[in-house]
Every structure is written in structure tokens, then in C-alpha cells.
């Protein structure tokens with residue numbers, strides 16, 4: 001039995017059409033989603049053009065921001081918020097890919113896979129319905145190769161590529177233990193020799209391979225002529241260039257220029273964080289915002305100063321020591337006597353305001369992610385693939401839940417071998 005949803009997956013002409021609508025939406029409202037309220041003080045630039053909305057958001061509590069974070073389209077905020085939210089919601093709609101029944105694996109095969117990862121790989125595997133049965137799976141940036149093993153359990157050879165030698169060894173051991181014939185290769189997929197690992201008869205799969213790691217796969221797989229592939233991208237901001245380099249000619253023609261900071265926007269969703277992690281994150285952010293006010297005073301410059309990520313032990317320090325130590329780390333003058341309690345409280349107040357102001361930026365989170373996915377989809381289409389784009393798991397299982405399925409011209413009628421070039 002197959003499950004379906006009411007919203008359609010994106011394919012064929014939808015891909016270009018949706019890309020163009022998203023591109024116009026993102027270009028038109030750049031002034032609203034580019035500035036990060038966290039780094040602006042006393043105001044984020046768009047607050048002067050939308051003072052009513054800004055005042056309303058600033059008056060809300062931290063708990064309000066937390067509750068609204070995943071459903072901003074339900075918020076009764078002043079305009080232009082509701083109108084933008086409705087537009088963003090409509091432009092972000094993507095259907096669920098059809099799922100086949102779950103493969104029942106022996107309990108010992110599941111034992112080594114952490115809970116949520118198991119749900120993700122199950123859902124990923126169930127969403128693959130290629131026209132041609134894969135002969136040889138290639139798990140790209142495989143970690144221990146959990147996804148590849150699940151796929152190979154139902155048939156097909158398996159090669160796992162991974163550059164962390166510990167994960168390669170652990171993966172090899174697990175495959176051996178479970179009687180799955182797999183080759184786990186220690187390979188940096190960004191290295192020049194990675195191309196030699198790909199063959200036309202491979203079906204590459206990549207679950208949550210970051211930024212350039214999965215775009216490299218798209219380029220190599222289409223060059224080699226892999227008949228089909230499936231990727232669920234993540235961490236769009238892990239790139240080695242200063243700005244985003246679009247893959248498709250359509251996105252290359254767009255005026256949208258994306259910085260590394262911009263590419264972090266789709267990742268700023270926290271649905272999967274537990275209560276303890278959220279509390280720690282809030283405390284850390286409130287302290288940073290308080291320190292930001294202090295550093296502006298100490299330097300006499302009203303400008304944000306980036307600070308490095310700090311070990312969690314820093315949250316165990318008193319607030320005063322935290323500020324003094326961070327000032328020393330940033331080689332700032334030592335802070336004089338201060339009303340530390342007041343400053344700490346201001347940090348928390350600022351956190352509530354920043355989080356609520358971020359709700360506006362958050363409206364563009366999914367549209368930007370979809371724009372990036374569609375760039376990948378259009379690139380594959382340009383290379384001759386038939387592409388489907390849909391969700392493969394719930395946002396609770398993973399907020400990075402979009403999956404691209406590509407099959408090389410699989411919907412074309414078969415042509416006689418005499419007048420065609422057989423790519424495979």
C-alpha cells in the first residue's frame with residue numbers, strides 16, 4: 001500500500017515555475033530576510049519601514065517566539081507579516097513522495113542505529129521507487145553506512161564512501177557482522193581522485209551530505225552517467241567559496257547573490273532540539289547579547305563583534321566571569337565595575353525581542369531552502385534527468401526532509417539501438 005498526500009510533489013515543468021516564483025519572492029523581500037536581528041542594535045534595518053510590526057514583535061515574550069517558531073503563518077501580527085506568511089506558506093508547499101512498505105530488518109540490524117537516524121533512513125529508503133532496479137548502491141558520505149546497508153539488504157551491491165577512518169572501520173565491522181557484502185572506502189569526496197569511485201551502474205544515495213559534498217556528487221554522477229540517484233541535502237552553508245555558486249543555468253541567471261550567512265537561514269530551525277538543549281542555547285544566546293552591549297561600550301564602536309563558539313563549560317561560569325573572560329579572549333579592555341545583574345537581565349530581554357523579530361526572517365527559511373533544492377533539481381534536469389522533489393520524512397524526524405530523485409530520461413519511450421547512443 002502506498003501513502004500519498006494532498007500537496008503535490010514537484011516535477012517536470014513545476015520545477016522551473018516554482019523556482020521562478022520563489023526567486024521573485026526572495027529577490028523582492030531581501031531587505032526583510034537578509035539582516036540578522038541578532039547582530040543589529042538598537043534596530044534591525046527593516047524596523048524603520050515597518051514600525052508597527054516591529055513594535056508588536058518586540059512586545060512579545062520569549063515563550064511566544066518559541067511557540068510561533070514552527071508555525072509563523074498562524075501568527076496574528078500586523079501587516080505585512082500575515083500577507084508574507086501566506087505567500088511563503090504557499091510557495092513552500094511540497095508533497096510527500098510515495099512510500100513503499102517498510103523493509104522489516106532483523107532486530108540486530110537495527111540495534112546499532114540511533115532512533116531518529118533509523119526513522120530517517122527507513123523513510124529515505126521507502127521513498128526510492130526507481131524505474132530500474134538498482135544494481136549497485138553508492139552511499140556518499142556514508143558515515144557508518146546505515147542507509148546503504150538498509151538498501152543493500154533488499155538487494156544490490158554496496159560501496160560506502162566516507163573520509164573519517166573510524167567511521168569507515170566501524171561501518172565495515174557492522175556490515176561484516178550483519179552479513180552484508182559491502183566495501184567501505186576511505187575517500188575524501190572532494191579530492192580529485194573521488195571521480196574514480198563513481199561508475200555508471202552505481203545508484204548514488206546521499207543522506208544529509210553537507211553543502212559541497214552533495215553538489216560534488218551531482219556533478220560527478222551526471223558526468224559519469226549514473227542512471228539514477230537520490231539526495232537529501234543539508235548544511236547549505238558548508239561551502240569553500242565566499243558566495244553561493246548556483247549549479248543550474250537558471251539560477252545562474254538570477255540576481256540573487258547568497259552569502260554564507262544567507263545560506264545558514266534554512267538551517268535555523270530547532271524543532272528537533274530537546275528542552276535541555278534549548279535551555280542551554282537560550283542561556284548562551286542571552287549572554288552573548290548581553291556581552292554584545294558590553295563590547296560596544298568597551299570598544300566605543302556601535303558594531304557587532306563576532307565571538308567564537310565557546311565550550312559549554314563557559315555556561316557554568318558566573319555571568320561576571322563569563323563577560324570578563326570573553327573580553328580578555330577578544331583582547332578588549334577589562335570591564336570596570338558594572339551592574340552585572342542588570343546587564344544579564346537586559347541580555348534576556350534582548351533575546352526575547354531578537355527571537356520575535358527573527359520570526360519575520362523565519363518566513364523565508366523554507367522558501368530559500370526550496371530555491372536551493374530547485375537549483376539542484378534544475379541542474380539535473382539540464383543534464384537530462386527526470387527529477388522529482390518531495391518530502392521523505394516529517395520535520396520532527398528531520399527538518400532537512402526534502403529528497404531529490406533523479407532518473408536519466410526514464411520516461412522517454414525506448415528508441416532503437418541503431419539510431420541512439422546508449423549512455424549506459
Ligand SMILES: C[S@@+](CC[C@H](N)C(=O)[O-])C[C@H]1O[C@@H](n2cnc3c(N)ncnc32)[C@H](O)[C@@H]1O
Pocket residue numbers: 117140141142143144146147161162163164167187188189190206207208209210213
Ligand atoms: C551528516 S553526516 C551523514 C552521514 C550519513 N549519510 C548519515 O546520514 O548517517 C556527513 C558525513 O560526511 C562525512 N564527510 C565529511 N566530509 C567528507 C569528505 N570530504 N569526504 C567524505 N566524507 C565526508 C562525515 O564524516 C560524515 O560522516
